[in-house]
Amino acid sequence: MANHVDSTKRLVAYFSMEIALENAMPTYSGGLGVLAGDTIRAAADLRLPMVAVSLLYRKGYFTQRLAEDGTQTEEPVEWRVEDFMVEEQARASVPIENRRVEIRCWRYPVKGVRSFEVPVYFLDADLPSNAEFDRNLTGTLYGGDSYYRLCQEVLLGIGGVRILRALGYNDLTRYHMNEGHAALLALELLGEEAQKAGRTSIRGADIEKVRSKCVFTTHTPVPAGHDRFPMEYLTRVFPKQTEFLDLKDASSVDLLKRVLQAEQNFPGLEEAARRGASLNMTQLALSLSTYVNGVAKQHGETSRQMFPEVPIEAITNGVHAGTWTCPAFQQLFDRYIPSWRADNYSLRGALGLPAEEVWAAHLIAKHELLEVVRTKTGLKFDPEIFTIGFARRATGYKRADLILADLDRLRQIAKNAGPFQIIYAGKAHPNDGGGKDIIRRIFHAKKALRKTVPIVFLDDYNLEVGGKITSGVDLWLNTPQFPLEASGTSGMKAALNGVPSLSILDGWWVEGHIEGVTGWSIGEPRRAGGGNVPTDSQEEAEALYSKLEGVILPLYYNERSRFLEVMQHAIAINGSFFNTQRMVQQYTTDAYLR
Numbered sequence: 001m002a003n004h005v006d007s008t009k010r011l012v013a014y015f016s017m018e019i020a021l022e023n024a025m026p027t028y029s030g031g032l033g034v035l036a037g038d039t040i041r042a043a044a045d046l047r048l049p050m051v052a053v054s055l056l057y058r059k060g061y062f063t064q065r066l067a068e069d070g071t072q073t074e075e076p077v078e079w080r081v082e083d084f085m086v087e088e089q090a091r092a093s094v095p096i097e098n099r100r101v102e103i104r105c106w107r108y109p110v111k112g113v114r115s116f117e118v119p120v121y122f123l124d125a126d127l128p129s130n131a132e133f134d135r136n137l138t139g140t141l142y143g144g145d146s147y148y149r150l151c152q153e154v155l156l157g158i159g160g161v162r163i164l165r166a167l168g169y170n171d172l173t174r175y176h177m178n179e180g181h182a183a184l185l186a187l188e189l190l191g192e193e194a195q196k197a198g199r200t201s202i203r204g205a206d207i208e209k210v211r212s213k214c215v216f217t218t219h220t221p222v223p224a225g226h227d228r229f230p231m232e233y234l235t236r237v238f239p240k241q242t243e244f245l246d247l248k249d250a251s252s253v254d255l256l257k258r259v260l261q262a263e264q265n266f267p268g269l270e271e272a273a274r275r276g277a278s279l280n281m282t283q284l285a286l287s288l289s290t291y292v293n294g295v296a297k298q299h300g301e302t303s304r305q306m307f308p309e310v311p312i313e314a315i316t317n318g319v320h321a322g323t324w325t326c327p328a329f330q331q332l333f334d335r336y337i338p339s340w341r342a343d344n345y346s347l348r349g350a351l352g353l354p355a356e357e358v359w360a361a362h363l364i365a366k367h368e369l370l371e372v373v374r375t376k377t378g379l380k381f382d383p384e385i386f387t388i389g390f391a392r393r394a395t396g397y398k399r400a401d402l403i404l405a406d407l408d409r410l411r412q413i414a415k416n417a418g419p420f421q422i423i424y425a426g427k428a429h430p431n432d433g434g435g436k437d438i439i440r441r442i443f444h445a446k447k448a449l450r451k452t453v454p455i456v457f458l459d460d461y462n463l464e465v466g467g468k469i470t471s472g473v474d475l476w477l478n479t480p481q482f483p484l485e486a487s488g489t490s491g492m493k494a495a496l497n498g499v500p501s502l503s504i505l506d507g508w509w510v511e512g513h514i515e516g517v518t519g520w521s522i523g524e525p526r527r528a529g530g531g532n533v534p535t536d537s538q539e540e541a542e543a544l545y546s547k548l549e550g551v552i553l554p555l556y557y558n559e560r561s562r563f564l565e566v567m568q569h570a571i572a573i574n575g576s577f578f579n580t581q582r583m584v585q586q587y588t589t590d591a592y593l594r
Contacts, residue, residue: 006119006167012050012174012592014040015160015182017153018061018141019054019120021108023463025084026060026077027122029141030393030427031489032219034463035295035580036178038320038489040120042580044112045322045342048588051169053160053182055152056081056106056122057141064427066459070443074430076140081106085122092162096151096237101134102127103159105167113322113341121167123159142429147236150229153281154237157184161192174592176215177289180227180281186214186288204251207288215591216289218282218312220486221302222397227281231260234279258309259284286310291591295487298510301527302483315590316508317487318583321347321575324493326471328364332357344579347496350571355564362498362567369472372465373423373456381454386420386556389473389499391458391466391490394428394435401438402479404445405541411452413545417553421454422477423469425461466490471497475552476519478503479544481535482526491519495574498567502547504540512574519570520547 018033019040028034036054043050060077067073085106093100105121112118125138137151144152160182164172175185193206219225246252260277286292286307293313294300300314321344325333333340337349350358363383370381381387392398403422404410414420424442428435439457446455458465470476476494478485478501485507492508494501500519503509505526513521523543555563 006051006169008049008117009171010049010051010169011172012043012048012176013160013164013169013172014043014050014052014176014178015156015185016052016054016178017156017181019052019122020463021110021120022084024079025108026079027054027057027141029061029429032179034319034466035219035317035489038318038323038580039178039584040110040118041112041320041323042318042584044110044116044118045114045581046584046588047112047114047116048118048584048592050118051164051172052110052118052120053156053164054120054122055141055156056124056126056138058124058126058138059140059143061141062427062430064460066439066443066457068443070440070457072428072436072439081122081124084108088121088167090163090166092159092166094154094159094162096134096154098239099131099134101125101131101137101155101159102129103155103163105163121160121163123155123163125155146229147233149227150233150237153181153184153227157182157186158188161185161188173213174215175213176217176587176591177285178217179219179225180216180285183216183281183285183288186210186284189213190288199246201246201249202252203246203249207251207255211288212290214285214289215291215587216285217293217295217315218285218303218486219295221299221306221484228278229281231277231279255287258287282307291594293591296508296511298483298506299486302486313590315583315586316511316578317489317492318577318579318581319489319492319496321496321579321581324467324470325496326361326365326368326467328361329471329497332361344581345576347576348572350498350568350575353568353571355561355568358498358568359560359564365468365471365497366474367472369423369468372468372472373458376458377456379454379456381421381423381456385454386418386475386553387473388420388422388475388477388502389469389494390422390477390479391425391461391469392478392488394426394438395432396434396438397481397484398426399438399479399481399537400424400426401441401445402537402541403477403544404442405538406545407445407448409545410449413549413553414452417549418557419453420548420553421456423456423458423473425458425465425469427461466493470494470499473499474556475499476501476503478509479522479540480504480506481537482506489578492574492578495570495578498571500566500570502544502552508578512578514569514573516551517566517569518573519566520552522547 016036018028020028020033020037062074065073085108108120109117189210294303295317303312470493488507491501
């Protein structure tokens with residue numbers, strides 16, 4: 001057990017329900033966690049005085065197993081926390097119901113290119129002093145029922161601020177909530193402000209002070225991504241806090257009404273519970289933040305339509321270049337663009353790389369991916385054949401099976417334009433029946449197409465598998481239902497490795513797409529809420545097929561030098577911009593230094 005004293009004064013506290021730092025540490029489920037890990041790495045590279053907070057998950061998200069027909073089952077992940085992190089002596093406690101839940105934390109240092117460290121603290125309630133229910137709160141990521149989730153968010157938001165204080169972080173000027181899961185941190189900060197003023201209830205002055213410290217990033221237009229909890233849960237968790245807000249103070253009444261999305265002037269939380277109100281974590285974060293942003297320009301527009309009462313900016317996501325560039329391309333960049341790790345902008349020099357060396361690096365990455373396919377499935381894919389990659393969380397709006405809409409058409413394309421093969425990966429949330437059905441449909445198509453279009457689905461999608469697919473395929477496919485893709489970052493990882501995208505014009509691709517230069521679009525540009533006709537999946541599948549058959553496959557097989565130009569533009573234009581280094585610099589100027 002360490003008593004680590006951080007000598008660097010930290011100004012920014014970054015809170016995220018999940019953070020992906022190492023493949024063998026199951027502290028993440030997907031995109032949100034991967035983005036958080038990449039953000040922290042970039043902060044370390046840029047020597048930004050940040051500290052990060054998340055929960056520890058002793059059972060992880062889950063290990064995915066797939067049956068012959070594609071049926072997914074889940075198993076807990078076995079891992080030893082001590083192998084990766086150091087336990088701190090600091091302790092804090094949070095109230096849940098009428099109990100004090102004790103929490104400790106484990107430190108994981110993230111080191112940047114210039115050896116600057118950003119400490120990440122993982123909160124852990126698995127202590128002998130806690131009741132069994134409370135010990136399990138740091139058990140499973142996105143597990144349990146809605147009440148379990150609320151209790152986890154109490155640990156993250158309230159417990160996170162308290163553990164930072166116990167560790168000696170008292171000079172923080174910004175609290176960045178990466179999605180609404182951490183929104184309760186604002187209530188803890190409100191309590192601190194009232195306490196400083198010698199009061200037990202919250203007033204308008206406290207709200208303004210807290211608002212000036214908080215930053216909120218919203219990540220999804222999908223309703224399921226915005227946590228709502230029945231008010232009865234809140235009064236159950238905090239039975240002594242029902243008169244926390246001073247309801248004679250106009251600002252606190254206004255805050256309560258907004259957070260509960262209620263017209264009535266509730267006299268207290270108990271009355272709100274009786275009237276069936278719910279706590280909206282996104283509204284709480286929106287109401288108590290000085291800066292709010294979506295994660296792509298298009299998503300900022302969508303978010304402003306969802307929450308018209310709040311000014312919402314946009315900072316487009318990125319990926320950590322040093323992490324997501326495969327070894328073969330890392331060596332190539334080290335040779336010709338030596339400053340690329342410390343200054344991602346210099347990747348625009350990729351246009352000057354010798355084309356034959358770009359192709360050689362790509363072939364190494366492709367062989368490594370096909371070796372993963374062979375060891376995981378026993379299937380031998382041909383490296384000469386054009387390979388399409390699709391690896392995302394398996395859920396309805398991401399439409400992993402859009403390319404499989406017409407199997408006869410796929411057979412015809414393979415015969416007329418050139419052979420191709422598809423590599424899939426992705427987990428469905430244990431409760432997402434629709435996502436699990438999609439995986440089964442892919443397995444069904446795989447069987448039907450096996451003689452003409454080889455398809456493989458790699459199980460247990462994780463950081464390592466993701467890195468192999470994004471660097472080893474020839475084309476990155478993305479087919480979300482517009483406008484539900486907030487940003488998407490897989491295509492950015494692909495771009496760093498010279499892999500162009502074929503994608504619906506949604507999320508980041510609206511900004512990254514230059515037709516025939518950085519990749520290709522499926523369908524035409526659209527505007528969120530602009531009186532658009534609903535998505536026509538059949539029409540989009542047809543647009544995908546015609547682009548693949550008429551443009552991409554002929555380019556790959558007949559005009560390899562032109563295909564290589566697209567690969568180099570993907571690195572130079574998209575790789576040099578869609579990275580977390582640029583993203584964190586934007587957060588620093590737009591949000592942290594406000």
